[in-house]
Amino acid sequence: MLLDPEKITYRLVRSQRRTVMIRVEPTAQIVVKAPWSMSTSVIDRYVVSQRDWIVRKVEEANARLSLIPQKTSPRQVYLRGNLLSWGWHDADIILPSGISAQAAPQWLARWQRAAAKDHFSSVINEYLPLLGVPALRYSGFALRKMRRSWGLCATNGVITLNEHLIRTPDICIRGIIVHELCHLVHFNHGPEFHSMVADLLPDHRIADALIDAWTIIIDV
Ligand SMILES: [Zn+2]
Secondary structure, three states, X not given: OOOOOOOOOOEEEEEXXXXXXXXXXXXXXXXXEEEOOOOHXXXXXXXXXXXXXXXXXXXXXXXXXXXXXXXXXOOEEEEOOEEXXXXXXXXXXXXXXXXXXXXXXXXXXXXXXXXXXXXXXXXXXXXXXXXXXXXXXXXXXXXXXOOXXXXXXXXXXXXXXXXXXXXXXXXXXXXXXXXXXXXXOOOOOOHHHHHHHHHHOOOHHHHHHHHHHHHHHOOO
């Protein structure tokens, strides 16, 4: 998307807030949050004053989006950052002949869930020994379909992972799993937590930026 600096189109969200804030969504859309009392001409002037920052953020978001392969057929599913074809023959994923076309989505959802269980547990087992004694707090992981979150770590040591995470690239999967495992050691987002994440996954910034773009496929 080319951005004409004089004509920046944005979605305006009014609220009780006191200040104006600009956010570029993972979809590259621009959202401006502003107080009720601020006139649209003031908001417009502010947006134009921030155009260099906005253009850069939109370009970054578009660059990340361009890395996501686009479906060219309805018979494709995402797995670990790639698109796999499915069908009853000549496909990456071969469905049993007893599965009808109507039953295929459900069968594929089960297949993806099983792939997620398998892959997530192998990544978790790879990192657990690096946590030291706090690894003993780990008490398993659960899969859940979540709209707003890729992963959670509860105080009882259970890690919940979004089952759609299996669709994203391996670096993103590692990013989320390492983040949640580090919460077994530091139950906050303080400096020690961040330095532990960086030690275990030096590419964590790339993982964080990429996973933001992949949120667009959560609803797919
Ligand atoms: Zn966290």
